[in-house]
Amino acid sequence: MTLSTPPLLAHYTGTCSNYHPDCIGHTPKVLFNIGFPMVTVGMCSIVIIFEIIYEDCDIDDEKKEIIGLNITNHPVTAILNYIINIALSYIKPWSARFAIPSFFSVISVFLFLFVPYKEEGVMLTKGIDGLAKESPITRGVRVLVASISKNFHKVDDQIRLHDQENRQTSLPRTRGLMFLDKATIIVPGKSSEEHEKHKWTLCTITDVEKTKLAIRMAPLIPSIVLCGVIISICNTYFIEQANTLNPKIGKWKTSSCYLLATYDTLKQSMKIITFLFQLASPRAGISTAMFFSVLCCITAAKVERRRLQAITRHGLIDKPDQRIPMSMYWMLPQFILLAMVDSLLEANAKSFIGRRYKKALRLLYPFLFARAIIGAGILVGIFSVHLAGKFSKHVGRRVNWFQETLNQSRMDCYYWALTVLCVANFVLFLVLLFYFKCTSGHEYKS
Known part of the structure; x- marks a missing residue:
């Protein structure tokens, strides 16, 4: 985005260096548009990094959920951002407005890379939600496919259902959207181990309940x-x-x-x-x-x-x-x-x-x-x-x-x-x- 300003590449693009619409050629426009997805990806990455780091904090999950810890929203950080933004508004050349944050961003990258941080290596093995390495969309589609594949089966007291092994994070079965419960049916003649090899034909009760929550x-x-x-x-x-x-x-x-x-x-x-x-x-x-x-x-x-x-x-x-x-x-x-x-x-x-x-x-x-x-x-x-x-x-x-x-x-x-x-x-x-x-x-x- 700094390079997209007229003065910097005017000599190479053959355009004028003034801040005027006629001085903005094709190359600066392309660079400016490339800068937007870069900023977007950077902001998304920072959000996820902070949330993962806070998972290591010795704080109860419910308190973290309510308080919503996020260093980017800390009052001290916010006040500092206000001061910087107001100061930048008085800088006239856009090349300087973009260049100053770019300079400090480079310093931040080096600090992040060289400051030692102890990684436990446990979180990634659990998956983001601690239950499965899949997105909620994938899980929902999998539950829907599994329930459709067992459309002719009925859910009753005599049918075995595939329950979640981890009782601390499992969800109990609830009423409503009973059609999705068919995804948990263990077909007679096949063991749970055989079903689990094909996750698109058998889901846990917890998977089904999460899908129900999303639909509701x-x-x-x-x-x-x-x-x-x-x-x-x-x-x-x-x-x-x-x-x-x-x-x-x-x-x-x-x-x-x-x-x-x-x-x-x-x-x-x-x-x-x-x-x-x-x-x-x-x-x-x-x-x-x-x-x-x-x-x-x-x-x-x-x-x-x-x-x-x-x-x-x-x-x-x-x-x-x-x-x-x-x-x-x-x-x-x-x-x-x-x-x-x-x-x-x-x-x-x-x-x-x-x-x-x-x-x-x-x-x-x-x-x-x-x-x-x-x-x-x-x-x-x-x-x-x-x-x-x-x-x-x-x-x-x-x-x-x-x-x-x-x-x-x-x-x-x-x-x-x-x-x-x-x-x-x-x-x-x-x-x-x-x-x-x-x-x-x-x-x-x-």
Whole structure:
């Protein structure tokens, strides 16, 4: 990403070295796009490394599950990140903005490689969840295939079922989705050893129960995904809108990084409230996050409407490069509300999933699964813009809400559309919770 900036490779690519669109050729664009998956892979690796390291800590699994230890979310680390981000925002050349983090990243790599760390070598032999070296998706497909292969068998008291040998991590059999229980049937005439050689025809009760849990939670996932759509707006449209407004507080010139710093600060300060929701009821925490997402969309629509009025009043519709005489900190309430959504949603989603998998999964799966659901919402946010643009052409003035510039666009209409979806999502989630009776982990006892 550092090499993609115009000054560095201008001599070799035959382009100019100024920060201007005409000076960005094909090679810098390719390098910039290559940098994104590199950052993604690095961030994913760091998350997994920290979670695995914390598994070595002498702390009860349930406490680790509730507290959700993560050094990247430690308040001291967060404050240091805020200071660095604000300092980098005052550096004008993008080559320097990218080069400084790159320099310290190289130092971090060498420190990580040369600082001695004692590896126990036990965790990998157990698998990620301590039971099997397979992903939940593979396990679910295997249970489904095994149950279909024994479609003509009946589960009754006279049929032997393949139980889990490890009683400390096994799950007892429960009612519901009885068709999947056929995957545990030991066919007469064949021993358990013969069946275990073909895992796609015989599964343990624990495997089946984990698959049942995933199926029962599936209807709730779309509701959480929509909150991920709302969270994705922070680093896209919110920042773009903030960059068009007046960043000064009196004579002190700030930047949109201050809004992001406020966002992150509040997200960290919400940890105590989030922790209380995790202890009391993760469902209530997720519901509260959804309620705040509704308020966030309403606030964003109101502020955007005010911004558009300021644009019209000062004749800036066709002047996207000029600052709008409206304070950037009108957007502060929506950043605060969105920080509450982000803080409550991820932690309580992880706790909600973790409680359903009581003593069956370790910290890693619920944590990664919760992030995956929210990440899916961020991806869905891209398609929501496309669908909203198509929808806007068939309603009202029949004009696409998304134009070439923000000054010409109608982002307020998009935010109102998200408000309607969030309200419907909130009501649907409450209805699903009424039928989806969560027993806070007491359904499964070892």
